[in-house]
Amino acid sequence: MASVRFENVTKKFGDFVAVANFNLEIKDKEFLVLLGPSGCGKTTTMRMVAGLEEPTSGDIYIDADRINDVLPKYRDVAMVFQSYALYPHLTVEDNIGYPLKIRKVPPDEYKRRIVEVARRVELDTMLKRLPKELSGGQRQRVALARAIVRTPRVFLMDEPLSNLDAKLRTQMRAELKHLQHELQVTTIYVTHDQIEAMTLAHRVAVMNRGVIEQLGTPREIYSDPRTLFVAGFIGSPAMNLVSGEVRGGVFARAGLRVGGAGRFDVRRAVLGARPEDIQVTSAEDPDVNLVAPIYSVELTGENTLVSLQLGGELITLRADKNFAGQIDQPVGVKIATDRMFLFDAETERRVY
Ligand code: ATP
Numbered sequence: 001m002a003s004v005r006f007e008n009v010t011k012k013f014g015d016f017v018a019v020a021n022f023n024l025e026i027k028d029k030e031f032l033v034l035l036g037p038s039g040c041g042k043t044t045t046m047r048m049v050a051g052l053e054e055p056t057s058g059d060i061y062i063d064a065d066r067i068n069d070v071l072p073k074y075r076d077v078a079m080v081f082q083s084y085a086l087y088p089h090l091t092v093e094d095n096i097g098y099p100l101k102i103r104k105v106p107p108d109e110y111k112r113r114i115v116e117v118a119r120r121v122e123l124d125t126m127l128k129r130l131p132k133e134l135s136g137g138q139r140q141r142v143a144l145a146r147a148i149v150r151t152p153r154v155f156l157m158d159e160p161l162s163n164l165d166a167k168l169r170t171q172m173r174a175e176l177k178h179l180q181h182e183l184q185v186t187t188i189y190v191t192h193d194q195i196e197a198m199t200l201a202h203r204v205a206v207m208n209r210g211v212i213e214q215l216g217t218p219r220e221i222y223s224d225p226r227t228l229f230v231a232g233f234i235g236s237p238a239m240n241l242v243s244g245e246v247r248g249g250v251f252a253r254a255g256l257r258v259g260g261a262g263r264f265d266v267r268r269a270v271l272g273a274r275p276e277d278i279q280v281t282s283a284e285d286p287d288v289n290l291v292a293p294i295y296s297v298e299l300t301g302e303n304t305l306v307s308l309q310l311g312g313e314l315i316t317l318r319a320d321k322n323f324a325g326q327i328d329q330p331v332g333v334k335i336a337t338d339r340m341f342l343f344d345a346e347t348e349r350r351v352y
Contacts (some may be wrong), residue, residue, distance in 0.1 A: 002062055002153035002186045004049060009058030011044050018044045020210040022058070031180050031187045035197040037233070038209035044192040045207075046156050049188060050079050057116050062153060077153040082159040085144040088320070093127040096145045103150065117145045120175065136142045136163040141172070148179060155187040161196065172200060200224065206230050225260040228348040231272045231341060237305060240278070240315040242271045243345060251342065254311030256290040260337035266351055272341035278317035279334040280306055280325070288332030294325050308333065 004026040012021040019041040026032045034042040047053040048060060051072030060067050067075055078099065086095050094101075097114050105113070118124040121141040131139055140163050147155060160176075161169045177200055180187060191197055196219040197204045206213045206221060206229070214221060215232045225231035231239050244253030246269050251258045258271060281292045292308040304323040307314045308331070317333065325331055342352035 001028050001066055003030075003057075004040040004154060004186060004188065005061040006045075006270065007043075007059045007061070009048065009055045009060060011048060011053060012056045013043070019048075021181075022210075022212070024205060024212065024215070026186060026188060026249060028312055029184045029186055030203045031189065031200055033201035033204045034191045034207055035189060035191060035201075035204050035258065036319075037192055040191075040207040041210040042207055045156055046188055046190050048074075049154065050077055050156050058280070074230075076152050077154040077156055077332055078147040078150070079156040080143050080147045080158065080160040081302045082162055084131075084139045085088070086139060086142055086146075088131050090122055090130075091127065092129050092131075092134070092142050095131065095142050095148055095170075096123075096127075099146060100149050105150075113149055120148075120179075121145045121172075123166060137165060137168050142268050144172070148183070151183060151185060153186065155185050155189075157187065157189045159191055159193075160193075162193075176200060194346070195236065206233060225272075225341065226350050227352075228272075228343045229268055231350070235274055237275050237316050237318075239272045239341075240317075242273075242310065242313065242315065243328070244269060244271060246342075255292060256288050256310055256333075258335050258337065261274040266342075266344045266346075268345035270345055270348075271335075272343060273315075273335050273339070275316045275318040276310050277336050277339035278315070279336070280317055280319050280323070281332045281334055283330040283332045285334075287334065289335050290333040291330055292333065293330050295327065297323070297325060297327060302312045306331075 001102050006022045006024045009019060009022040022045060029191050034045060036042050042054055050054050055068060085240055093114055096117060097110055100113060101239055118127055121144055123141055123145060140160060161172055164172060174197060189200060201218055203215060203217055204221050205215045208229050214226050221230060222234055231243055243254050245267055249259060251269060251271050281288060291309060295307045295309045295314060298305040303321050304319045305316055306319050307316045342349055
C-alpha cells in the first residue's frame with residue numbers, strides 16, 4: 001500500500017516559483033501522469049517525492065508518513081531519470097543489480113531477478129557490456145530495469161521513453177502498461193508527450209506554470225477540457241482554436257459562422273474544434289459553417305489532414321483517407337455544435 005499526498009506544496013528557486021501551492025493525492029496502485037510543457041514544474045514535483053529537492057513550504061506524505069525530512073534512501077522509491085544516471089564503470093548486470101546489492105539480496109535470487117528483468121526489457125544478451133557500449137535506447141532500458149528489479153513503494157519515472165526511437169517507444173509503452181498491471185505499484189510518471197499520458201495514465205494532472213490546470217482521467221481531459229490551455233495541449237493534431245466574437249448566439253470569425261452559442265454572454269471568445277469533429281463537404285452545401293479554399297492536403301495513412309485558411313490562420317480537419325480534394329479547391333466545412341467548445345477569451349475558461 002502506498003498513496004502519495006502533496007499538501008500545499010510550494011517550491012521556489014530564489015524568487016522563481018517552480019511549483020505553486022500544489023495539492024494532489026495519488027492513490028494506492030495508481031498510475032498518475034504529470035503532463036505539461038517544458039518548464040511547468042513536473043520534474044521538480046517528482047524530485048520532491050524522491051527527496052532530491054526540498055519543498056520551500058508544504059508537506060509530502062507517503063501513506064501516513066510525512067517524508068519531508070526522510071533521507072532519499074529511506075523513502076523506498078525507485079526513480080528512472082531521463083538522463084539514465086547509470087554507473088559508467090559497472091556492467092549492465094551490475095547496474096541493474098545495484099539496488100539488490102545494497103539491500104544484500106542473496107546471490108541466487110540476485111541472479112534470477114536480473115535475468116528476469118533483463119529479459120523483459122530485451123537486454124538479456126547484453127548483461128556483460130558497459131553503458132558506453134550501448135545505444136541510447138539500450139541505456140534507457142537498463143535504467144528502467146534497475147528501477148523494476150525490486151518492488152519499491154512508489155515508482156517515479158521522468159520521461160523514461162524520451163530517448164527511444166518511435167518503434168521502441170511504442171513497444172516500451174506497452175511494456176510499461178503491462179508492468180503496471182502486473183506489479184500494481186503506485187507510479188508518478190512525468191512527460192510532455194500527451195500520447196504517453198493518454199495511453200498510460202489512470203489519471204492525468206495537466207500542469208502549466210507550476211499549477212495543476214486540470215486533473216482527470218484521460219477521457220475526461222480529452223472530452224471535457226476546462227481551460228484553453230488543456231484544450232490546446234491534448235490531442236494530435238491539436239484542437240483548432242479560433243478567436244472571434246459572439247453576437248446574438250452566433251460565433252463569427254472571418255468567413256466562419258457557428259450558431260448555438262447563445263447560452264452564455266461573452267463577446268470575445270475562442271472556439272475550439274478538434275480536427276476529427278469537423279466535417280468537410282461540398283462548397284455548394286447550404287448548411288456549412290464556412291466555405292474556404294483548401295490550403296494543404298496530407299495523407300497520413302489512416303486518414304487525410306486537410307488545412308484551410310481562416311483569417312490568416314490555418315484550421316485543420318481530419319477527412320477520410322480517400323479524400324480527393326486538391327489545393328485551392330473551395331470546400332464547405334461543418335462543425336458539430338455538440339462537439340465544439342467555447343472559451344472566454346479573457347479568463348480562458350470554458351463556457352460552452
Ligand atoms: P522539462 O520537461 O523541460 O524537464 P519540467 O516541467 O520538468 O520541464 P522543471 O524541471 O520542474 O520543469 O522546472 C520548472 C522550472 O523551475 C523551470 O523554469 C526551471 O528552469 C526551474 N528550475 C528547475 N530547477 C531549478 C534550479 N535548481 N534552480 C533554478 N531554477 C530551477
